[in-house]
Amino acid sequence: MIRDLLQFLDASPVNFIAVKQISTALDEAGFVKVDPALPLPQMQEGLKLYVTKNDSSIYAFRLGRKPMSETGFHLICAHCDSPTFRIKPQAEMTAEGGIVRLNTEVYGGPIMSPWFDRPLTLAGRVILRGKDAFHPETRLLHIKQPLLQISNLAIHFNRQVNDGVKLSKQKDMLPILGIINNELERGHLLMNLITEELRVKESDVMDFDLYLADATPACTFGAHQEFISSGRLDDLSMCHAGLKALLSAKESETAQVLAIFDNEETGSQTKQGAGSPFLASMLQRMVRKQSGTEEAFQQALERAFMISADNAHAWHPNYSEKYDPTNHPTLGGGPVIKFNAAQKYASDAVSAAVFAALCKEAGVPCQRFVNHSDVAGGSTLGNILASSLPLRGVDMGNPILAMHSCRETGSVADHAYCIKVFTHFYNQ
Numbered sequence: 196m197i198r199d200l201l202q203f204l205d206a207s208p209v210n211f212i213a214v215k216q217i218s219t220a221l222d223e224a225g226f227v228k229v230d231p232a233l234p235l236p237q238m239q240e241g242l243k244l245y246v247t248k249n250d251s252s253i254y255a256f257r258l259g260r261k262p263m264s265e266t267g268f269h270l271i272c273a274h275c276d277s278p279t280f281r282i283k284p285q286a287e288m289t290a291e292g293g294i295v296r297l298n299t300e301v302y303g304g305p306i307m308s309p310w311f312d313r314p315l316t317l318a319g320r321v322i323l324r325g326k327d328a329f330h331p332e333t334r335l336l337h338i339k340q341p342l343l344q345i346s347n348l349a350i351h352f353n354r355q356v357n358d359g360v361k362l363s364k365q366k367d368m369l370p371i372l373g374i375i376n377n378e379l380e381r382g383h384l385l386m387n388l389i390t391e392e393l394r395v396k397e398s399d400v401m402d403f404d405l406y407l408a409d410a411t412p413a414c415t416f417g418a419h420q421e422f423i424s425s426g427r428l429d430d431l432s433m434c435h436a437g438l439k440a441l442l443s444a445k446e447s448e449t450a451q452v453l454a455i456f457d458n459e460e461t462g463s464q465t466k467q468g469a470g471s472p473f474l475a476s477m478l479q480r481m482v483r484k485q486s487g488t489e490e491a492f493q494q495a496l497e498r499a500f501m502i503s504a505d506n507a508h509a510w511h512p513n514y515s516e517k518y519d520p521t522n523h524p525t526l527g528g529g530p531v532i533k534f535n536a537a538q539k540y541a542s543d544a545v546s547a548a549v550f551a552a553l554c555k556e557a558g559v560p561c562q563r564f565v566n567h568s569d570v571a572g573g574s575t576l577g578n579i580l581a582s583s584l585p586l587r588g589v590d591m592g593n594p595i596l597a598m599h600s601c602r603e604t605g606s607v608a609d610h611a612y613c614i615k616v617f618t619h620f621y622n623q
Contacts (some may be wrong), residue, residue, distance in 0.1 A: 196439070197423070197612065198296065202415040204425045208318035208408035210251040210457050212335055213275040213431060216271065217253050217438055217455060221245050224442050226255060231477065238485035241446050248392030250320065250333060251457040252467035254474055255441060256481065259449045263482045264491035267498025268450035269621055272469065272576050273433035273505065274459035275456035277426065278599045280302030280310070280368060282317070282405040282568025287382055293375040295384050297343065299368055302462030303407065307362050309601040310407070314341030315370055319405035321389055323399075326575050333402055334393050335483075341410045342388070343370035350557075370407060389401045391421060409601050421527065421607050428595050429604040430459070432610060433504035436593075440617030451621045452478070459505070459576060469576045475583040500549065501588030502620060503541055503577030504613075506605075507531035507564045522565040524594040526606040530558030530613050533575070533590045550589040557619035562594070563566050 207213035218228065226243040229235065236242065239257060245255040252275070259266060261443040280299040288296045299306075318337040325331040332377055345368060352357055362368065375381055383397070390397050413425030423432075434455050441453045466473065482492040499621040510523040524531040532547045533540045542550075547563075554561040566572040577590040 196611060197415065198605070199439075200423070200432065200435050200484055201415070201425070202608060204413040204427060204431055207275070207431055208316070208337055208428070209279070209406050210275045210482040211320045211404070212318060212337055213434065214247060214253045214455065215335060217275075217434065218245065218247065220438060220442065221253075221255055226257075231473075233456055235480055235484055248254075248471075248473055249457065249465075249467040252473075253455045254477060255453040256541075257441070257446065257451045258469060258481075258485075259447050259451070261448045262486050262491070263450050263478075263495040263499075264454050264486045264488070265494075265498070266435060266449040267495050267500065267586075268478070269623065270452040270454060270499060270501040271437040271583075271617055271620070272429045272454040272501065272503055272580060273437055274455050274456045274463075274576060275434055277429060277431070278305035278458050278460050280305070280370075280407040282385075282407075283402070284402075284502060287372070287385055288369065289375065289381060294310050295372045295375060296369040297372050297385065299370065299407065301368070303545045304599055306362070306597065309597075310368065311345050311347045313344065313479075313601065314410040315343040315345070315407050316340065316341055316410040317388075317405050318408045319403060321393060321403045321405075322401045323393075323395060324401055327456070334395075336389065336392060336403075336405065338388065338392055343372050343407065345370045363503050371400055396410070399417075411602075415607060420496070423605040423607060424604075426601055426603065428605045429506040429598050430504070430592075432595075432605060433506065433592060433613070436610060436613040436617055437504060439614050441623055443614075444618050444621035447622055449623065463576065463579045469579045473582050474580070478584070480556060496584065499548075499584075499586040501541070501577065501580065501584070502550065502617070503575060503580065503588055503590045504592055504617075505532055505575040505590065506592040506595045506598060506603075508572075508598060509596050509604075509606075510589060511596055517567060517570055519565045519567045522563050524562035524564050526594055526596070526604070527608045528562045528594065529609060530554065530563045530591050531562045531594050533592065534565045535561065535572065538578055539572065539574040541581055541588045542590045546587050546589040549587070550591060553623075554616050557616045563606050564594075
């Protein structure tokens with residue numbers, strides 16, 4: 196199970212490729228991809244289908260033995276994007292000696308310093324000329340070898356580096372790509388790599404969405420190999436747990452839904468984000484086709500339950516003063532229910548009690564997280580999604596260290612716990 200997670204992390208350097216990995220797993224499990232622009236198929240018992248949006252979000256549905264208007268649906272949602280650096284258009288910057296750097300911009304809120312002095316690669320999607328202007332071709336790109344590096348300035352030129360240095364996103368975070376060998380490569384080094392990898396002509400490349408990714412494989416570590424070290428644990432580990440639970444769950448009376456959104460790290464206000472009405476629209480179409488009445492969708496919402504799965508902050512033994520004195524989850528202690536008085540999380544006493552009871556029934560320990568009152572926390576999917584799907588729900592996640600770093604740390608035990616309780620939830 197952990198080996199499968201590590202392979203999923205290594206194979207999913209960016210959102211587009213993560214969605215492709217998930218869709219392939221759904222295909223193999225008998226789910227059918229549908230085009231949301233076309234009429235939906237008949238809503239038969241046990242129907243398994245999925246849709247994608249922008250190639251970067253994916254929504255899977257398995258109908259239950261009873262109509263959703265009678266039982267609601269059980270929804271697990273997570274997000275497949277992570278903080279990184281996006282390659283800008285016209286990205287090549289050639290310096291003395293023919294050294295080429297790439298111009299980047301920050302995506303999300305990464306901890307920038309861990310990106311220095313480590314092998315990086317490129318991943319994303321490339322848009323090729325299609326049959327007409329409205330139908331370009333999309334090709335995924337993942338160069339599976341070390342390709343770039345953001346190098347530190349030597350300590351001799353920056354004696355205060357260990358005292359904390361303010362980094363410029365424009366100056367300091369530009370990765371070195373290579374050295375041009377001849378004038379024909381000037382301004383074409385990146386494009387040459389793209390065209391060689393995809394075996395296409397440069398004239399056919401219209402645009403791209405490319406990002407930096409850590410080229411070092413995910414791994415376990417610790418005296419008992421009890422920890423997970425990888426980029427993008429936030430939130431691909433929850434995507435993996437939700438997918439594994441959906442594929443291993445039994446068909447039940449209640450419909451099972453897995454929603455993997457994009458752009459959580461930038462606020463979710465996109466057509467493929469949790470702030471979009473897309474999921475609500477799909478569910479509404481399904482419920483109405485299944486039941487044939489206008490009020491069936493509202494009935495389904497009132498009987499539904501959502502688990503918003505996004506990683507939580509684990510207690511860091513070196514910085515205990517940053518945590519709430521009585522609510523600081525530890526690595527290996529089980530899934531974490533997240534609370535916030537300002538409603539940045541969807542959890543309340545009722546939904547927390549539901550999730551805690553599910554954990555107990557599944558034989559899984561459960562923890563709680565509240566921010567230190569003097570330390571502001573981030574928001575997540577639950578409260579944003581609830582603005583278009585007003586249903587009961589809980590915000591939870593597995594505890595991790597170094598959230599938004601190039602390498603985050605999680606727990607092997609917690610991932611197994613999470614899959615177990617997610618599967619139990621779908622089976623209800």
